[in-house]
Amino acid sequence: MAVAAPISPEHIAIVKATAPVLKEHGVTITTLFYNNMIAAHPELKNIFSMSNQTSGAQPRALAAAVFAYATYVDDLGQLSAAVERIAHKHESLNVQPEQYAIVGKHLIEAVAAVLGDACTPEIGEAWTAAYTALADIFINREKQLYAAHENWQGWRRFQVQQKVPESSEITSFYLAPEDGQPLPSFLPGQYISLQVFVPQMGHMQPRQYSLSEAPRSDYYRISVKKDKGKKPEVPGLISNLLHENYKEGDVLELTAPAGEFFVDPKDGTDKPIALISAGVGLTPMISILNSSVNSGSAQRISWIHGVHNTEVRAFSKHIHDTCAKDVNNNINATFFVTSPQQQDVQGVDYHFTGRIDLSKVDPKTTLFLDDPRAEYYTCGPYLFMRDVEKYLISVGVDPKRIHLEVFGTGDE
Structure with a gap:
């Protein structure tokens, strides 16, 4: 500091x-x-x-x-x-x-x-x-x-290149720079700030969204949950504007990638990592996972994710395909579902019912508790992350190896 x-x-x-x-x-x-x-x-x-x-x-x-x-x-x-x-x-x-x-x-x-x-x-x-x-x-x-971003100061105009539904709640926005210039790289797990004009307020409003893809030079991807809000009468303002009002070809503004929650590829790939998320908290984890896979790394990665049901879970096929293509079995996925749907098959669509409970997973193959180098990344509601942190510390994980992505006020 x-x-x-x-x-x-x-x-x-x-x-x-x-x-x-x-x-x-x-x-x-x-x-x-x-x-x-x-x-x-x-x-x-x-x-x-x-x-x-x-x-x-x-x-x-x-x-x-x-x-x-x-x-x-x-x-x-x-x-x-x-x-x-x-x-x-x-x-x-x-x-x-x-x-x-x-x-x-x-x-x-x-x-x-x-x-x-x-x-x-x-x-x-x-x-x-x-x-x-x-x-x-x-x-x-x-x-x-x-x-560090001397060639990109302030807000930069981006065009919505593609808008792709990922689940019943989450949609990905592929954002390409309007000026056509190559984009700077970022560290997997980081976010961008996005600002849009809010008609009912009469001014711009910013929000932060994790980048949900490995670094590329031609576009950034964010995956946004249409937020119903904690109170039905106060839905998520910007997320709803993006889902309902912004279409392919529309323009919005971004600042350069930022954030202290990331996996630095320069740290090496010999350390196993556990990616633990709930709901839309999987977005930075997708970036981390894809970056590791794209680099050809043999890093051991555990994907642990929880949702209310499989209909709202994003990137399910991508996660299954990624695990299936991993011939060395270095990547494993564990899904928790609070309310499985009738057609869901345990062991395929999900592994455990209920909210994420780390005491249910294998302590070695899933949580890497036998490896003192393992790093733990968690993203989701604030109290969920604190519960994950509390559990990991209780089973002997050094707090310095536990990373929480705290957006907003930490007031959730």
Whole structure:
């Protein structure tokens, strides 16, 4: 992680001492912060998910992040993974250095407004210093990330080349650059940010989607679930727009691939990997799997996937075909189905009923628990990923070998 600008011991002591107060009033502060900042700078609506603003997920997530920062302000190494994840997200949204000053101004003002007289000049000064130090970390790291894509800055126009249904819920979009220039490669597991105009809002809205194919120079592929939403009256805004309104030939905008969740081919292919996903969480796993197969690797790969039923499961034929073509039996697939359909055959269409339960699979051939080099990648609902992580740790897997793809706010 980049080195922060020095914060005085006095400022550190004040920030840590006020952490409990920030935790108590955190959501009130962050809600006021977002409301005031976006009212003063409506152009920032194009960066923030307004759905997460409406639901309160974004203020809750920021409140938790502010409390974590206050807690570890004297030991920022504890936050390195979170900082890296957020820096990649900022890069994908084309966040610029000058925007940190806007955020800092409104955040400190919100702290002062909520705490009232309790926010003394000393507290305000300490938090301003702490924010400035954190902003410097992000600005410097994001500068490095932008430099890696020096030939692609900001939003780039792409055309929907193909639109292919993968299941009753998931459709793949093949996106080709409108300018016809070769696309940069990416690391399998990474994502792109996509932005579209939302008529009912009157402005652009961004979302992140994992790339669901091995790197290519002519197109990127994303596979999008038509999201009914947690509440039927609030369906997934962008996913529904893509499914219903965008057809082949239409144009949308992307930023360069980003994300700290990936398998780096340079790490070698001698380490077995377990790809554990639920629902549409299989999209980065497809990229990882296809990249390994395309490279001719003999890497041992375990594909573990869970869905509600086989009708909604994407890429089933592709997974079966990939395993069948693997003459060395280095790739194996295990399917969990909560509610098998009448025509499904156990052992073919699925292996276990119910949600993913790693205690049911073979600990050696499927989870590679006898190999201390094995790496574990999981993607799906946040609580599902935490359960996977908890189980793997309980059976002796080093947490450093467990990788979670946390999109959005981690509030699910």
